Amino acid sequence: MFGYTRSGVDRPGFLEACREALETWCSREGWELGAVFTDVCSALDTEDRVGFRGLLGAVTGPKRAAAVVLVDGGHLSWQADVVTELVAQIRRTGAAVRIMDGGLPPAAARLCTSQRGCSS
Numbered sequence: 001m002f003g004y005t006r007s008g009v010d011r012p013g014f015l016e017a018c019r020e021a022l023e024t025w026c027s028r029e030g031w032e033l034g035a036v037f038t039d040v041c042s043a044l045d046t047e048d049r050v051g052f053r054g055l056l057g058a059v060t061g062p063k064r065a066a067a068v069v070l071v072d073g074g075h076l077s078w079q080a081d082v083v084t085e086l087v088a089q090i091r092r093t094g095a096a097v098r099i100m101d102g103g104l105p106p107a108a109a110r111l112c113t114s115q116r117g118c119s120s
Contacts, residue, residue, distance in 0.1 A: 001026055001031045001032060001033050001034060001065055001066065001067050001068070001069050001098075002033070002034050002035055002036070002037065002055055002058050002059055002065045002068055002069070003019065003022040003026075003033055003035070003036035003037065003068070003069045003070070004036070004037050004038075004039075004051065004052065004055050004068055004069075004070055004075060004076075005018040005019060005022070005036060005037075005038045005039075005070075005071065005075050006038070006039045006040070006041065006049070006051070006052075006075045006076065006077075007038075007039075007040050008040070008041070008042060009040065010040045015038055015040075018071045018075070019036045019038075021071050021100065022036055022069050022070075022071060022100070023036075025069070025100050026069060031067075031069070033069065034058065034065065035058060037051040037052065037054050037055040037058070038051045039051035039052055044077065044079060044082060046082055046085055046086065052086065055068065055090075056089060056090070056093060059090070059093045059094075059095045060093045060094075064094070064095075065095050066095060066096060067095055067096040067097065067098045068090050068095050068096070068097050068098070069098045069099075069100065070097065070098070070099045070100065071099075071100050071101060072099060072100065072101040072102055073099055073102070073103065073104040083104060087104070
């Protein structure tokens with residue numbers, strides 16, 4: 001498992017709390033959490049996410065990950081089409097997406113369902 005967090009502004013305390021929440025959740029579920037990748041960028045940005053690109057590289061690397069874990073879908077984006085695109089990129093690696101709080105935003109879940117294969 002690898003984690004991913006994103007914030008629109010540089011909030012180190014927030015991102016650290018999210019990382020700790022992912023560690024606690026994974027430990028409670030019996031999952032081994034590797035690195036947690038982080039971006040500070042716009043929720044609309046799909047291209048300039050250095051952390052997300054690192055995440056994709058990690059899940060396809062020698063220690064292939066079964067899943068990517070997120071605190072909530074907002075860590076990808078609040079916009080459904082962006083969430084759908086990023087989840088699809090993760091799923092194309094063969095990794096699942098596991099979301100701690102509430103799953104994907106409803107609009108993104110509907111888009112993912114209609115596009116098959118990007119569900120959480």
